[in-house]
Amino acid sequence: MSMRKLAFAAAIIFDIGFFGVFFANSALQFFILNGVMQGLSLGVIFTLTFSILNDYFVEKRLFALSLVQTIVAIISLVTPILLKWSLAYYGFRGTMLILTGITMQNFFSVCLMQPAKWHFKRIEVCSENVISEKESLMAVNEKEDNESNVPNLIPKDVENATPAQKSYESSLPEHTKVNGLKKIFQSIIDISVCKQMISTGAGIGTSLALFTNLVYLLFIPQALYDINWDQNSVAFALSLYAFGDLVTRMFLLCASRWLHNVGSQELYIGGLVVGLLSRLGMEWTPNKIVKLVCITLMGISHCTINVLAFILVGESVSPEKYTSAIGFLLLLVGVFFLTLGPAVGAVRDITNSYTVAFYVLSSIFAIVILFWTIELYYKKSKHKREMSSRSRQVNLK
Secondary structure, three states, X not given: OOHHHHHHHXXXXXXXXXXXXXXXXXXXXXXXXHHHHHHHHHHHHHHHHHHHHHHHOOOOHHHHHHHHHHHHHHHHHHHHHHHHHHHHHHHHHHHHHHHHHHHOHHHHHHHOOOOHHHHOOOOXXXXXXXXXXXXXXXXXXXXXXXHHOOOOOOOOOOOOOOHHHHHHHHOOOHHHOOOHHHHHHHHHOOHHHHHHHHOXXXXXXXXXXXXXXXXXXXXXXXXXXXXXXXXXXXXXHHHHHHHHHHHHHHHHHHOHHHHHHHOHHHHHHHHHHHHHHHHHHHHHOOOHHHHHHHHHXXXXXXXXXXXXXXXXXXXXXXXHHHHHHHHHHHHHHHHHHHHHHHHHHHHHHHHOOHHHHHHHHHHHHHHHHHHHHHHHHHHHHHHHHHHHHHHHHHHHO
């Protein structure tokens, strides 16, 4: 199934889930319509959107993602006000009908999701390059012809095989016979992408950072109420958080050409450092103004963690495996929510303190920063050694 067909099917399921909530009369119906159908379709649309952006843009990828994320942030600031007005005038079910009509714009968005190959430019190739390419193809064909003359010792059809071939087949070890369930698992999940994502900071590091950042964002309002902040102060603090996020997205949008030369991993680690220091600063200071400044810095870190994560994944895998990598990244985030999320909640309940839970989350940030910095330093040192060895070989020649 192509990306457009899959996105169209996801948009249909998403709208059915929205519209079905209007008729929901029980918690089970609401869970299926709002939780399962909308959650499943939203995950598919989210993954395909970033995959299409990754296919379209190569040099201006940071600019494109920053533009999309900036528009999302602006809409997120306006949406609560509109929802409050709609709920006051039309009620819950009327608001759901309005939202269903608005979400139908997904069908028009899917129509605009054209494959990147439709927009490729034709490049004229010189005749010398064509001749050399033909010669290389002829050499490859000769090699394939020679390999085709080699008899196949393992029969494809065991029933028509000779007794000697059957005995050879039966003598094969069991681990060489692929299980049917293993084939199905390999067809669903790309094992090479999983191994690559698990062994690099772009997989484990970004997923841990996304998990920690989201959990911290969920805890902030309750933690501020716990230190006797009133409702207006908490709302103002969250507004500063969103303001820092929005300003950083606009900065990435305007300075994307310059930041492209800095490096996505360096920017991401810098955002993690800002997030760690701002979280520790909020816990260490009793001053309300300093706490508000730290919350604003958290918004800056929130932007870098969410925007640059998908760029890092695009740089770590090939374009044809980007969709699988994004899906695996979101799967890791979900696994961390199911495993580490209850653990952090248990720490908060046992200690009856948000401070201890925040220290646990900050320690996760610190671990990611430490190991990712070591990985980045190792890769740069290895690249320098390879470049120096190549230059020596060229000088010897």
